[in-house]
Amino acid sequence: MSRPTVGGHLRDYWAGLRGGDLGTLPAVLGLLVLILIFGSARGETFLSALNFANLFNQSAQIVFIAMGLVFVLLLGEIDLSAGFGSGVCGAVMAILLTDHGLPWTVAIPAAMCTGVVIGIVLGLLVAKLGIPSFVVTLAAFLGFQGVLLTLLGGGRNVAINDEFVTSLNNGTLSVRASWLLAVAGVAGFALVRLLRWRGRVARGLVAEPIGLVLARIVGLAALVLPATWVLTLERAVNTQITSLKGTPIVVPVIVTFLVIGTFVLNRTTFGRHVHAVGGNVEAARRAGIAVDRIRVAVFAIASFMASIGGILVVSRQSSVDPNTGGSNILLYSVGAAVIGGTSLFGGKGKIIHAVIGGAVIIVIENGMTLLGLNSGVKFIFTGLVLLAAASVDALARRRAAASGG
Amino acid sequence: MAATPLLELRGIGKSFGPVQVLRDVGLSVWPGEVTALVGDNGAGKSTLVKCISGIHTPDAGTVLFDGREVSIGSPRDAAGLGIEVLYQDLALCDNLDIVQNMFLGREIRWGGVLDEATMEEMAGETLRNLSIRTVASLRQPVSRLSGGQRQTVAIAKAVLWKSRVVILDEPTAALGVAQTAQVLEVVRRLADSGLGVVLISHNMNDVFAVSDRIAALYLGRTAAQVKVTDVSHAQVVELITSGTSGRSGAPS
Numbered sequence: 001m002s003r004p005t006v007g008g009h010l011r012d013y014w015a016g017l018r019g020g021d022l023g024t025l026p027a028v029l030g031l032l033v034l035i036l037i038f039g040s041a042r043g044e045t046f047l048s049a050l051n052f053a054n055l056f057n058q059s060a061q062i063v064f065i066a067m068g069l070v071f072v073l074l075l076g077e078i079d080l081s082a083g084f085g086s087g088v089c090g091a092v093m094a095i096l097l098t099d100h101g102l103p104w105t106v107a108i109p110a111a112m113c114t115g116v117v118i119g120i121v122l123g124l125l126v127a128k129l130g131i132p133s134f135v136v137t138l139a140a141f142l143g144f145q146g147v148l149l150t151l152l153g154g155g156r157n158v159a160i161n162d163e164f165v166t167s168l169n170n171g172t173l174s175v176r177a178s179w180l181l182a183v184a185g186v187a188g189f190a191l192v193r194l195l196r197w198r199g200r201v202a203r204g205l206v207a208e209p210i211g212l213v214l215a216r217i218v219g220l221a222a223l224v225l226p227a228t229w230v231l232t233l234e235r236a237v238n239t240q241i242t243s244l245k246g247t248p249i250v251v252p253v254i255v256t257f258l259v260i261g262t263f264v265l266n267r268t269t270f271g272r273h274v275h276a277v278g279g280n281v282e283a284a285r286r287a288g289i290a291v292d293r294i295r296v297a298v299f300a301i302a303s304f305m306a307s308i309g310g311i312l313v314v315s316r317q318s319s320v321d322p323n324t325g326g327s328n329i330l331l332y333s334v335g336a337a338v339i340g341g342t343s344l345f346g347g348k349g350k351i352i353h354a355v356i357g358g359a360v361i362i363v364i365e366n367g368m369t370l371l372g373l374n375s376g377v378k379f380i381f382t383g384l385v386l387l388a389a390a391s392v393d394a395l396a397r398r399r400a401a402a403s404g405g
Numbered sequence: 406m407a408a409t410p411l412l413e414l415r416g417i418g419k420s421f422g423p424v425q426v427l428r429d430v431g432l433s434v435w436p437g438e439v440t441a442l443v444g445d446n447g448a449g450k451s452t453l454v455k456c457i458s459g460i461h462t463p464d465a466g467t468v469l470f471d472g473r474e475v476s477i478g479s480p481r482d483a484a485g486l487g488i489e490v491l492y493q494d495l496a497l498c499d500n501l502d503i504v505q506n507m508f509l510g511r512e513i514r515w516g517g518v519l520d521e522a523t524m525e526e527m528a529g530e531t532l533r534n535l536s537i538r539t540v541a542s543l544r545q546p547v548s549r550l551s552g553g554q555r556q557t558v559a560i561a562k563a564v565l566w567k568s569r570v571v572i573l574d575e576p577t578a579a580l581g582v583a584q585t586a587q588v589l590e591v592v593r594r595l596a597d598s599g600l601g602v603v604l605i606s607h608n609m610n611d612v613f614a615v616s617d618r619i620a621a622l623y624l625g626r627t628a629a630q631v632k633v634t635d636v637s638h639a640q641v642v643e644l645i646t647s648g649t650s651g652r653s654g655a656p657s
C-alpha cells in the first residue's frame with residue numbers, strides 16, 4: 001500500500017468515474033450549467049438575492065421528501081405515497097392548529113407521529129406480506145389523496161396563522177445569526193474532517209492527503225460564505241415598508257437533517273445495514289441482519305421526512321388544500337434523489353443527493369418560469385433531465401457490472 | 406494430530422419429501438487439516454453442508470463438535486459454534502468495501518458510532534496474517550475485486566471471526582489458474598493455522614494440491630473417507646463415479 005498523494009487520489013477518483021461511480025458529479029455540473037444559462041438569460045431576476053433566498057423555501061418540501069426517499073431507494077424500494085403522505089401530515093397539523101386551537105407544540109409532533117405511523121404500516125405491508133413496495137405505495141398514493149380530501153371535508157382550504165409555523169418556511173434569521181451559522185457550519189465541518197484525518201494518521205491508517213482535506217474545507221467555505229453574504233443583502237422589494245435580509249430559517253432546518261441523515265447512514269450500524277440490505281439481501285441475511293426490521297425502518301423514516309416536508313409546505317402557503325403534496329411533488333422528489341446520484345437499483349445513495357438533486361429541480365422550475373416558459377415546456381424539460389439522470393444510473397450500473405469481478 | 410475430530414458427523418440422513426438425498430453419511434473434520442468433500446453433481450455435497458450450517462435440519466444422525474453432541478438448528482447456532490460456510494455465491498455486498506464486508510453484522514462500535522479505525526486495523530491485520538497482499542486498498546468496494554480476491558476476503562472474514570471450522574463450497578469453480586493458486590494457498594494457510602477446513606471441489610488437481618483427507622459422496626452415501634497419501638487420482642475418480650474403488654473402496 002503506497003503513501004497517498006493528491007495525484008493518487010485524483011487517479012483513484014478518475015478510475016471510479018470510469019468504472020461508473022459518478023456520484024454527484026453530473027448533478028453538480030448540470031446545476032452549474034443551468035445557473036449559467038438562466039443567469040445569462042434572466043440575470044437581473046434569476047440571480048437576485050430575493051430569488052436566491054426564494055429557491056430554498058420553494059425546494060424545502062421536495063428536498064425533505066427526497067431525503068426520506070434516499071433511505072427507501074437504498075433498499076431498491078420506492079415510496080409513491082410520500083407526496084400525499086406529506087399532504088396528510090400537513091393537514092393534520094393545520095387542522096389541529098385551527099379547528100382544535102391546539103398550539104404548534106402539539107400540532108407539529110402530531111404531524112410527525114402521523115408520518116411515522118404511516119411509514120410503519122407501509123413498511124409492514126412490504127416486509128411482512130411481501131407485497132411489492134410499488135403496489136403498496138401506489139395504493140397508498142390513491143388512499144392518502146382520499147384521506148386528505150376527507151380530512152379537509154371535500155374541498156376546504158384550511159388557513160393557518162400560527163406565527164411559529166408560518167415562520168419556519170417564510171422567516172429569516174437575523175444577519176448576525178446568519179453569519180454565526182455560516183461560520184459555525186464551516187468550522188464544524190473543518191473540525192470533523194481534521195480530527196478524522198488526524199485520528200487515522202495517528203493510528204497509521206491510510207488517510208486522505210492533507211491537501212485534499214484542506215481543499216474540501218476551503219471549497220465548502222467558498223460556497224457557504226459568499227452565499228451567506230448574498231442572503232444577508234437587503235432583498236425587500238420596497239425597503240420603505242419592510243426590511244428583508246438574512247438566511248431563510250429553512251436552511252438550518254435542511255442542514256440539520258442533512259447532517260443527521262448523513263451521520264445515520266455513514267456512522268451507525270443501522271446505516272451500514274441499510275446499505276448492506278440494498279447491496280445484497282442474501283448477504284445481509286446471512287450476516288444476521290434483521291432484514292424485515294430494516295425495511296420497516298426505512299419506510300418509517302421516509303414518511304417521517306415527508307411529514308416534515310408537509311409541515312414546511314403548509315408553513316410556506318400558510319394553508320393546506322386537497323392538492324397539497326399532490327400534482328408532481330412526488331415525481332419531483334424521486335427525481336431529485338435520482339438526479340442527485342441515488343440509484344434506483346438500490347445500494348447506492350447519499351442524503352446530499354436529495355439536496356443537490358432538489359436544487360437542480362427547483363432551479364429548472366424557477367428559471368423556466370422566469371423565462372416565461374409555460375408548464376408544458378417545463379414538464380418536458382424536467383422529464384428529460386430525469387431521464388438523463390436515470391440513464392446515467394443505469395449505464396453506471398452496467399459499467400460497474402462489466403468492470404467488477 | 407488431535408485425538409478427536411473437531412467436527413464429526415455420524416449417520417446423517419436427509420430427505421426432501423419422498424426424495425432421500427443423504428443417507429447414513431459420516432464425515433470427520435480434523436483441526437489443522439483440509440478435508441476435501443468430493444462427489445458427482447447431485448451427490449449431496451451442498452445439502453450436507455447445509456445440514457452442518459443449520460440451513461437444513463437432518464432427519465437422522467448426530468453431529469459432534471469437539472467430541473460433544475450438538476444440535477444445529479439455525480445458521481446462528483452454527484456461527485455460535487464457530488462454523489463458517491462460504492457458499493459459492495459468496496454473498497458479499499458489492500457496494501460495501503472490504504472492511505465493511507468483513508465486519509458486516511458484527512460491527513465494532515464506540516459509543517454507538519461505528520469504530521472504523523479499529524475495524525480497519527483488525528481487517529488489515531487478518532489479511533496480513535494470511536499473507537494476502539493482493540488487495541491495494543481495504544477501502545475499495547468489493548465490486549472492484551477479482552473473483553479470487555473476493556474469495557480471499559470471504560476467507561479472511563471467517564478467520565477474523567475466529568471460526569474453527571471453515572467450509573468452502575467450490576471456491577475456485579469460476580477462477581483462472583493464477584487466482585485458483587492464490588485461493589488454494591490461503592486455504593492451506595487457513596488449515597496450517599489450526600482450523601478445520603472442508604473444501605468442496607470437482608477439480609482433482611485442487612483436491613490433491615491442498616487436502617489432507619478426501620471424503621467422497623456417492624448418491625448421498627459416504628463412499629469413503631481416506632488420507633490423500635493413500636489414494637491416487639484415478640481411485641478418487643472411481644469413488645466419485647461408481648462409489649467404490651479397487652483398493653480403498655469402503656461402500657457403506
Ligand SMILES: Nc1ncnc2c1ncn2[C@@H]1O[C@H](COP(=O)(O)OP(=O)(O)OP(=O)(O)O)[C@@H](O)[C@H]1O
Nearest residue numbers: 421424426444445446447448449450451452453607
Ligand atoms: N431443497 C431441495 N428440495 C428437493 N431436492 C433437493 C433440494 N436441495 C437439493 N435437492 C436434491 O438433492 C440432491 C443433491 O443436491 P446437492 O445440491 O446437495 O448436490 P451437490 O453434490 O452439491 O451437487 P453439485 O456438485 O452439482 O453442486 C440433488 O438431486 C438435488 O436435486
Ligand SMILES: [Mg+2]
Nearest residue numbers: 450451452574
Ligand atoms: Mg453443490
